[in-house]
Amino acid sequence: MRPLVADIDLAALCHNYRHACACAPQSRSVAIIKADAYGHGAIECAKALVGEAPAFGVACIEEALALRQAGIDTPIVLLEGIFSADELALVDEHGFWIAVHSAWQVEALLSFAPHRPIPVWLKVDSGMHRLGFAPEEIESLWARLSQAPQVGELVLMSHFASADASDSGYFEIQLQRIVALAHALKAPLSIANSPATLAWPVAHGDWNRPGIMLYGSDPLEVANASSRDLRPVMTLRSQVIALRDLAAGEPVGYAGRWRAPRPSRIAVVAAGYGDGYDRHAQDGTPVLVDGQRCTIAGKVSMDMLTVDVTDLPEVRIGSEVVLWGRAANGTVLSVDEVANGCDTISYTLLTGILPRVPRRYLSNDQA
Template structure:
């Protein structure tokens, strides 16, 4: 078996969910498990949080069906709503809460013949300009839904564009847009993503929507997950599968761009960009071997990468190599590659086996 595994710490996942709840006492929280629980495995994440989470949130009907196969009764929010008119019947059969983000979805809902009414979440475009009604259009939608047989609960939600930038004036502007609709009757309200859960208490409302924080990565460039009290959930670990000595002046890897400045010892490691490790990782990006950091040497290949272990004499064939996890924070790697932890986690491919532990 190829020596590569993504180890998922379910105890850390529970810790991070409970931390989200502690940030906003008395509020409920949807655990966002879209995109296969950010690459961690949605069935395992839902089973782990079953009975602890107040609800779950997903991006599509297919993801909702996967959650329902594990938890038949949890409150389950379809964040982008239904994409086709015939999906409303399926959403009702699954007992979903459903977002309504525009006129087309509203018209399709009101024309739908469904077995039972739905809990609806009207989405306000408060400044993100991605999905949602304008404030005036939302008021009209609210009026149209009053008394409709398709409606059980009627709720309000929106999404921040810059909550990960503390002090950004758009955050306050979006809150003002949201607050301007609070004269309307809603059963519940939801605004706070991970960044707002952690630092923007005015946005906590009735329901939180923690996503990336559940998986132990920080939504902020300037605040580490450790500083925020989050625990890493995934550790991506490979092994040294070959070691060779190269002389000064010899190159390593595709393009021959990395050239040894001294006689060097190079380890080949069983992970590459087809596994989800970023090809954009620059030479010098560190992995952890025997609890010590060692830098990449040359370009990341599809199935392998090379590491300079010259300064790590004890390193040997078969030694574990942490690409990210407890020793190498995923956010550190993401910043080195010009991306974010969200992308790295969701790009861990299916050929990487997930191994689940409880702390």
């Protein structure tokens, strides 16, 4: 069989979730598993965290229903709320919690007759300017929802635009706005995403929402001691399937972007953009071959990519290749470093791995 596989280390996932909790011991942490757990497999990741996470966060009702159908009965927050009023029947049936960010959602909810009150997370736009109500609208909405029999627990939520940045100016503006509102309303608060969980204790609320950090990617612009404790969850692993010896000046791959600067040895690896590996990877993007660092040489193809292994004479057909994650010898190649070589972010690499790449789930004993 084709050797490309995404190994998912569930022990590392649990470690990272516990680390999020340890960063904010006075908060409860919603495990964010939207977008198929950032490409890692939402059902398997949720099962690994059942009993630890008090709630899961997803983007839409389809993602939530898949978890329920898999037998997961942990509370689930729909982070974008409902997309149409008729979804409220499913929200009621399955006990979902919903974000409310628009006036039509409020009206739909207050026109509905649930069998039990629905927990609501009221979203304020503190400066992201994406979803949420303006701060000056919140007091009246909070009062209205607090008094409505359709509404259960009510939480005030917002989202930071720049909690990951080394320049904290705009983060602090957003923080001041939302904290002032929460104090005025005596409202439970949820504002901390992954970077705020790791770097901004002042933003830790009643509920935090760690996402990308659960999967071992460092969301901070400048790593800190806390983010360095994260462990990679996905290892994208393949093998060398061919070797080529080239004379100096010979090109490699489409359009001959890379030319051998000396007599060179090129390893062909079973992985390409048809698997979700980013076609924008530049020459020099790091790869591990037999646990040793080398670099991509030439454009990524649909099913293959090429690596310069001139300085690794022991490489053979069948040698282990790690595109990101942990090699057999323990060496780690961060997905964040690979993302930098592709001029993107780790989120796009992890969520971009396509279904033809099998996920292999490793338990605590196997990892």
